[in-house]
Amino acid sequence: MEAATLTATGIRKSYRGRTVLDVDRLELAPGRTLALLGPSGSGKSTLLSILGLLERADEGTVELDGRAVTHRDRDARMVMAAAFQRPYLFKGTVGENVAYGLKLRGVGGAAASTRVAAALERVGLGGWEANSALTLSGGEAQRVALARALVLEPRVLLLDEPLASLDPLLKWRLTREFARILGETGTTTFYVTHDQDEAQVIADDVAVMNTGRIIAHGRVEDVFGLPADEWTAAFLGMEPALSGVVAESEDGVARVDCDGIDVYAVSGVPVGAEVLVAVRPEDVTLFEARALLPPSSARNRIEGVVVELTHSGATYRVVVEAGRVRMAARVSRQAVADLSLETGVGVTAVFKATAVRVAARGVPGGV
Amino acid sequence: MEIFADALRDGIAAFSQGTIDVWGIVWTSLQTSGTAVFFSLFLGIPAGFFLGTRRFIGRRLLITIANTGMGLPPVAVGLIVAMTLSRRGPLGDLDLLYTRPAMVIAQVIIALPIVAAVTAAAVGAVPREVRLQARSLGASRIHEAILTLAEARLGLVAAVAAGFGQIISEVGAVTMVGGNLEGSTRVMTTAIVQFTRMGKYGPALALSAVLLGLIFLVNVLLAAGQHSADRFERT
Structure with missing residues (x-):
């Protein structure tokens, strides 16, 4: 039918x-x-x-x-x-x-x-x-x-x-x-x-x-x-979307300036556009602060400080702050122990440009 | 114990020799009580369904009235019906006093609250979501009602058993409005009272045995229905 x-x-x-x-x-x-x-x-x-x-x-x-x-x-x-x-x-x-x-x-x-x-x-x-x-x-x-x-x-x-x-x-x-x-x-x-x-x-x-x-x-x-x-x-267990301006766009990857923090995203939004960006907690991986990371496809590497750590079932929800930028990561119990995560500890948040959703401000849904 | 032995002998004689029209009395009982049960269920089940499933102002009061009605003294019902049908009463023109219809009216008034209250309790225990689920599969209001009654069928069997039991064994009201007229309004219970008063324990005992046997038979049938409904009860 x-x-x-x-x-x-x-x-x-x-x-x-x-x-x-x-x-x-x-x-x-x-x-x-x-x-x-x-x-x-x-x-x-x-x-x-x-x-x-x-x-x-x-x-x-x-x-x-x-x-x-x-x-x-x-x-x-x-x-x-x-x-x-x-x-x-x-x-x-x-x-x-x-x-x-x-x-x-x-x-x-x-x-x-x-x-x-x-x-x-x-x-x-x-x-x-x-x-x-x-x-x-x-x-x-x-x-x-x-x-x-x-x-x-x-x-x-x-x-x-x-x-x-x-x-x-x-x-x-x-x-x-x-x-x-x-x-x-x-x-x-x-x-x-x-x-x-x-x-x-x-x-x-x-x-x-x-x-x-x-x-x-x-x-x-x-x-x-x-x-x-x-x-x-x-x-949805996320932090509110970040506000930013597309500062640069090359090969389909936009560099979004979010209050001085650069976030790379796969997006076709033109340079100069005011946008909202967000990333799912499960797409964010945490490493020690200033860790020497091998080259990978994860374009975004943001140094920040843990401001919240909450137990959420089998995983932990960690909120990382870098300047005025806040993002959440979902990590395992083992990762919390390995990185000695607690409030105030410095970390590197890593995520791919493809994991970042971008929308022109005032337009719901990704672009 | 001799009194029982004599009564048993007289009772058997009354049956076998036909000195007393026992079967005529039994038949009158079945006719009046059967009609009364039919009307009690016909009116009581829809009324109970309405009380048990609908939400409206005054519902609680009506349920309380129905529950109170379960304890209605039959003699009080007999008195009110007798007065209503008497020559000076509001329905005196119908000329129904001391007739079978008068007995049926009194019995229905006695059994109706019982059937309605037991039905209301039974259908009220069926979750509202069952009807919502049926509606979501395309059921009309009538289908929903049939399904709810089917879900509450154990309770309905209890309603039928309670209504029938009350009607068939009632004596006060039927005496007052029926008059215990031989060949017309004499039923088993009124006949038993009459024979006992006259010292004719044999026929009284015989009729009591038939009455008990009848109640037992009906309950066997209801129990079979209950068992069939019970097969799919939640375990």
Whole structure:
């Protein structure tokens, strides 16, 4: 079935006088997966419910392929399907659960059985039709929930934190599987999550939401590469983008002067342009101060001082300051020990010119 | 123990010789109680579904009223229905007092709050997200309601069992509005009271045995339904 375009415009929603959603515009491009990232309570699930025509907005329009649709439009709802954080499987067998939506569409008998079997096969549960749905493990149940949506061959698939309640190992396995399945089906997908790593694996596009508003929207590499503002930077574990001026440009590499610190970036921005630059923490490697480094493709070598060191799961987040320039690096526990990293210690931050995202000021997304 | 032996002998005789129309009484009971159960479920399940799933002003009050109704004294119901249907009552023109419909009305009033309250509790325990999930797969409001009731089917079996049990074993209200008229409104419970008062323990014991057997049979059927619903319960 042809992938759909879903657009939300001017969506407003309030609960008891408090505005929980205020979205000017959000578009799901046909056949692409848009991940909506944001902290808990930011309005992500409410937006999903409105986009999926499960809930009414106080104001605004949802358009499916350019046609305005509402929650009363059952034809529109019939081309969508959703799975949620808790896979609410109905009492009965796995097969009955997966066939539920087909039954509502008048598909029964052998046709339904074939499609159910294929959907279960796709999520790695081939032959599980007769198992009781309520005795499954969390991961199995989540796959059944996905199969129950996929079996309908929806034109729009809505997934609301489908992996959030799983243990990390299973979550990563299913993240990769979901990414593969969504890639194969080519369905327009809206994927709500608060996990940016998951979003990067699953999605083509990403939108970041806070307190009911979309504050960044674009391709994954753009949104993650260059935070739109301070809040987004903090949410993505980065430092805010640096301001600078392109001082020189040669062979596609621009030298950006950021308050006296030179940052090299692969960019076509003309000399003299005022730009924002940013680099992902995982692209920055730290060495001892004034270390003699062998020649490499890493063009940027910035001497700075550690001003923040925070434990973040299996890694550390280190903020390095050089003049007025601040950047974050993500390093291993071993690197912290080897470099004796602590606040006030001098380091050399090294990163490639290709790792630097550049945008003309006022223009979101990289250039 | 002789009194029981004599009663048992008399009871068997009453059945075998047809001196008392035991089966007519049983049939009247089944007809009135069956009709009352049907209307209690027909009205009580939708009412309970509404109370259990919708959010509206006054919902808590209505649930409290339904819960209070579970403890309605049958004689009080019998009194109100008798007064309402009496010649001077507001529905006196219908001329229903001492008829089977009057008994059905009283039984429905007694059982309705039980069915509604138990249904409300059962469907209220089904997470709202189940309905949202069904809606997201294309379900209409009717489909959502059917699915919710199916998810709450263990509770619904309990609602049916509680409603039926209350209706079939009730005696006070049906006596007051039915009058225990032989061949017309005499049901098992009123007949048992009548025979006991007359010292005819045999037929009273025989009818009690049939009544108990009937309740047992219905509960066996409900238990089978419950077992079938139980197969897919969360473990």
